[in-house]
Amino acid sequence: MELGKLNQEYIDAVAICEIDKSTFAALGVEEGDPVRIETVLGSVVVRSSLDRRAEPGVAFIPCGPYANVILDSDTLESGMPGYKTMDAKILPAKGESILTTEELLKTMTEGV
């Protein structure tokens, strides 16, 4: 992140979703293929990445703008959004592209 936040390195580092081997098989995608992550608040396309230590059912997206698109702003009176726990669906997204940070910001500020 110290290399700047608007370049490809940053996108490569945060626009990913780490899942386990069996999830790849279930989705029918290969490592690196785009996947769409969907929560009640919206959806975002990120690159899939294999986490050898992971187990089915838990996926990880690094803290960053891509995760925030699908995050609830309700802090339950604590000031803290629920960054670490949310229910989500993962869908294959073959052929879809990952937005740049500028495009992402646009969808965040102009979308519903």
Added chain:
Amino acid sequence: MNQETQVFDHIICPFCGCLCDDIRLEVQGNKITKNELGCAISKAKFLSHHEDRISPTIRRNGTHVEVSLYEAIGRAVEILASAKRPLVYGLSSTENDAHREAYKIAETTGGVVDNTSSVCHGPTILGVQESGEAAGSLAEVKHRADTVIYWGSNPQFAHPRHISRYVRVQGEYIKDPKADRKIWVFDIRKTITANMADEFVKIEPGKDLEFIGALRALVRGHPLDFEEVAGVSARQLAEIVEALKATKYGILFFGLGLTQSTGRHRNIDAAIRLVQDLNSFGKWNMMPMRGHFNVAGANKTSTWQTGYPFAVDYARGYPRYQPGEYTSVDVLARGEADAMLNIAADPAAHFPRQAVKHMSTIPVINIDPKRNMTSLIAEVNIPAALAGIECDGAAVRMDGLPLYLKKVIDPPDGVLPDRDVLRMIHDKLKKEVG
């Protein structure tokens, strides 16, 4: 220009809450050419400090137009002077003196002032306010701890030298760090830290609170009539409790996996009580793994000056404190703030969508050394010197120890430290709003 290589020793790394104070830098002319001892993040921070810098800009007809520093400050003052409910936010990646000026601006404009801890360790503070603080220093950990727990924290990734400087290292009473000290990781997934730890306990997502409750019951000698809690078997629970009770000096390091998950400050509250219970058996402390290098300092300076660690509202002329109400995400998501002054943070990259959406509808003044997502939507961008590299100042380590950051090179031409920019804004504001 003098091109001789200068060597600086014992430089503090202004990146994460470890504030490693042993960095050795080589400087040629006005360029840092080498960083010894720093981790990969530290090397990137020091060696690429001159890249991606912002210049003073003002948005005109939808595009950023470069202006002079004074024009940018003038526009910032205009925005703040006419705002009814300005939000002052950030502060965790700058030094303490800059914080002071930011609080003054909030007071003068009757705004809300909050720092990034409301989205990282805010719940820690709420937990501490409820249950007290069992604090110790990192030096104590190094010299005494025989049990080290990382809970919902992945230091090998976010605080790369934490383990090598304080845990897997010889201390006064820990002669063999591998044999005399055990590292436990409690997390919902097997992180790289979990991989190198002696013991890894996998907790079901969102079940930390139940799990801590079960541990506390067992520590206090109450039997459990469950087969498993949070995915951990009763047998394993009993083994964990035995190990915790046999500890002479234990430390519970906890990260955002505990503060940002279901339960939030209740998790911390419970963890503090667990540590209190364990103090009947051995000596136990706990410590939040603070992320940004001076977010701990922001909580301290805010408390010194306003009386409260974060989420402070000056609308009535005196400070009031209400997390959940005056915390930035809430103030923005409710659509309340009509201007925002952001200092040394990137809320556009870190806030949930609804909050960012509101940010894009109000004038944002962004003071930062580098380009980031907030600089893209800002109405006014004002560049600042990098604290700890291009200007000096004080910062607070995760264990509360204040350290003096040194200046090693000059900032780019015309770029001032945050504290000077903020002071200029405040002085002008004072004249306008009295």
